[in-house]
Amino acid sequence: MSTDIRSLEPKAMWNHFADLNAVPRPSKKEERVIQFIRNFGEQLGLPTLVDETGNVIIKKPATPGMEDRQTVALQSHLDMVHQKNASTTFDFNTEGIRMYVDGDWVKADGTTLGADNGIGVASIMALLSSTDIPHPALEALFTIDEETGMTGAMNLKGGLLDAPIMLNLDTEDDRELTIGCAGGIDVTATGHYTPEQAPAGSKGYKLTVRGLTGGHSGMDIHLGRGNANKLMNRLLFQATEETAVKVSALDGGGLRNAIPRESFAILAVAAGQEEAFKNLIVQQTQVLKAEYATTDPALEVVLEPTTVPAMVLPADFQHKLLRVLYTCPNGIYRLSPDIENLVQTSNNLARVLVQEGGYTIMCLTRSAVNSEKLDLATAIRSALELAGAEVKLTGSYPGWTPRPEAAIVQIMTKLYRDMFQSEPDVNACHAGLECGILGANYPDMEMISFGPNIRGAHSPDEKVQISSVQKYWGFLLETLKHIPAKEA
Known part of the structure; x- marks a missing residue:
């Protein structure tokens, strides 16, 4: 070629x-x-x-x-x-x-x-x-x-x-x-949980969010493009609030400086809850596609049957995880008061991996003002720590x-x-x-x-x-x- x-x-x-x-x-x-x-x-x-x-x-x-x-x-x-x-x-x-x-x-x-x-x-x-x-x-x-x-x-x-x-x-x-x-700084949260057996009679499903535009988490952050980790979390949060769904595994995003384009979840849906769950995903997909029609016209949410997972997240951990991901800021945090239309501070929820008793959540926080960069990173760290994670702030580099x-x-x-x-x-x-x-x-x-x-x-x-x-x-x-x- x-x-x-x-x-x-x-x-x-x-x-x-x-x-x-x-x-x-x-x-x-x-x-x-x-x-x-x-x-x-x-x-x-x-x-x-x-x-x-x-x-x-x-x-x-x-x-x-x-x-x-x-x-x-x-x-x-x-x-x-x-x-x-x-x-x-x-x-x-x-x-x-x-x-x-x-x-x-x-x-x-x-x-x-x-x-x-x-x-x-x-x-x-x-x-x-x-x-x-x-x-x-x-x-x-x-x-x-x-x-x-x-x-x-x-x-x-x-x-x-x-x-x-x-x-x-x-x-x-x-x-x-x-x-x-x-400048920027990495916020990385890790932790462990004890998986439990999926409820008897559950059905297995794989939920996929894909087709997002993605892009550079600095140069494109102001464009309002969808973040697959945030959109997947919205779906899972709503599903667990309204139906009996247990998360087995979650894998979204990749590199800290790329806006996540794809996310995958393996789920166990309780017996008798399948139709309600499917209908909710259809409804919420329409909501997301309407919200992101301009920035992410190729957005897809795919739900397909899969093998029933043997183990799922314990209820307490699932509750905390979905809420801390909802809390985590993504996108513009503050525009520059001095330079028109310049993003001063932002955060990218870059990576979410939850499987087999361990989890990792990664963010890249950017700012032209070092003190504001550290302030936002500390706010994110605080929320993650409240959910029980061990959080490290690393790789800090200055602005120009x-x-x-x-x-x-x-x-x-x-x-x-x-x-x-x-x-x-x-x-x-x-x-x-x-x-x-x-x-x-x-x-x-x-x-x-x-x-x-x-x-x-x-x-x-x-x-x-x-x-x-x-x-x-x-x-x-x-x-x-x-x-x-x-x-x-």
Whole structure:
């Protein structure tokens, strides 16, 4: 399928993207892609370093005539979110992404595409391997584990980079120049319960919520899309209130930074309660489909018979679980009072797994204000602890404070205006970018983030726009030409 991809322009970048997407690269399992990038740099004969964490740094001298310009760091992350549709057979640990061209878009066959942040990585590779693109001295920084903890950025030591300017190539709208972002923290609750036997005469059912749009839990959280964990809990709460239903297992969502698209429950319905239960699910499905007709038109709720589960949740635990999940906030918590339409604080109920006497509930809480991030995370923690869970707050990372007066921001804003005869959207975003973390060890470095149009990131609907990649690529090359001279 990559043949069509390799014929796209700019060919060098798309070919590097195809090569990269042939390498499995899930977060926290980046050994193969680290070696891939290391080999790439060494084969070019460029100074290549892999630090203790696994970040890769490749340096390239300026092209003739550009030696007097300031050095530029180019930064992208090597890992990608691994998600697939339940109906797709695919092994992320062994297979390369199956890509195809659909009009003006590049998509993947039932899985995430890896354009986030593979397009940025491929762009840097194309610059490093080029022989005819003018540029100042470059320091390419390929970080790891951005999607599940940003440990690469967190553990990057000071002194490895000399550049006074960093171009982060990890934004998903070609109109945007991002100069600030939110921080985040993981809220993880775990616990145990003692299963009990399903009531005699029960009937087994599998309840599925699927077909939701999903998306990035930062960039898309303001769109009001359905969260499969929350919708499943609504159904189960109502069913247990009005009929005799016992939950045996619950499995919803996956990655902390993806809005959950699917959830599955195994249930035991008491004898004589089947028709009432079925009617309730039909009624509640109509309610949900009406509520989410605009954001999630493909929403499905499927109820099908299955083997009667032997064990179910005890009544007291089931009561507490469904209520704490109902209590858990999801979506926008507060909008910024200072920047119009910017989400300041949010929470994503990312993962719910209940089975065989144990449970896990995972949230990702984001905020541009660190104190507010911790306040919301503590509120969620308190509710979960009241339900008997052990709760840990981990992986906290800082936001990125905007510096609109920075020289690189002024240069790129004017350049965008001149090239495209329109104003760029210079903004801060609600996603977590690595710039804030990197700035801790490089506080004087000016940073800006930009990229092509990527839609549906962190979901199997992910796609990248071909014409937008061409626009972004031209903008990147022109930016490198306009990097100012070194200070005397």
